[in-house]
Amino acid sequence: METLEVEPEEEVDTDEKGPYILQSEVKKAIKKMRNRKATGDDDVPGDVLKLLGEGALKILTELIITIYETGEWPKDFTEVTMIALKKKTQATKCIEQRTTSPIALTAKILRRRSERKIDDTLGEDQFGFRRGKELGMQLG
Numbered sequence: 001m002e003t004l005e006v007e008p009e010e011e012v013d014t015d016e017k018g019p020y021i022l023q024s025e026v027k028k029a030i031k032k033m034r035n036r037k038a039t040g041d042d043d044v045p046g047d048v049l050k051l052l053g054e055g056a057l058k059i060l061t062e063l064i065i066t067i068y069e070t071g072e073w074p075k076d077f078t079e080v081t082m083i084a085l086k087k088k089t090q091a092t093k094c095i096e097q098r099t100t101s102p103i104a105l106t107a108k109i110l111r112r113r114s115e116r117k118i119d120d121t122l123g124e125d126q127f128g129f130r131r132g133k134e135l136g137m138q139l140g
Contacts (some may be wrong), residue, residue: 021068021113029109030057041076041102049105049122064110077107 033046052060059062080101088096103111 021061021065021110023057025113026064026109027057027059029112032112033105033108035116038100039103040081040102041081041109042106045104046105048140060106064106064113065136074104076104 013044030049030052031048033049035047035050037046039045049060049074067077080103082099082101084097084098
């Protein structure tokens with residue numbers, strides 16, 4: 001297991017952090033999760049999150065807001081377990097395998113929200129490292 005180093009957050013003006021995370025955003029992110037998928041290090045399947053009532057959803061949203069505001073990520077969110085998956089049945093070389101690293105679903109909710117806010121900020125001409133905006137699309 002590899003631990004990612006998280007840089008301490010500098011003092012940032014609240015206006016520069018962006019708007020708070022809304023409960024409706026968390027609910028929408030949970031709804032988009034696919035069922036019967038591998039869990040992250042938190043061992044919480046997306047199917048379970050979809051069963052949360054309003055009270056539990058409110059608590060989860062408050063947790064995500066606290067992480068967002070403080071910049072302090074729980075240890076489970078910064079640890080990554082890399083899993084090698086064979087592309088071919090008899091794979092023996094690294095090139096014949098791919099890796100996956102399931103992350104905690106609560107971290108995934110925060111990540112998706114951040115990605116959406118970044119996409120909203122970037123212009124249509126900004127390419128690279130964005131789903132549907134790969135550099136090859138601009139060159140082709």
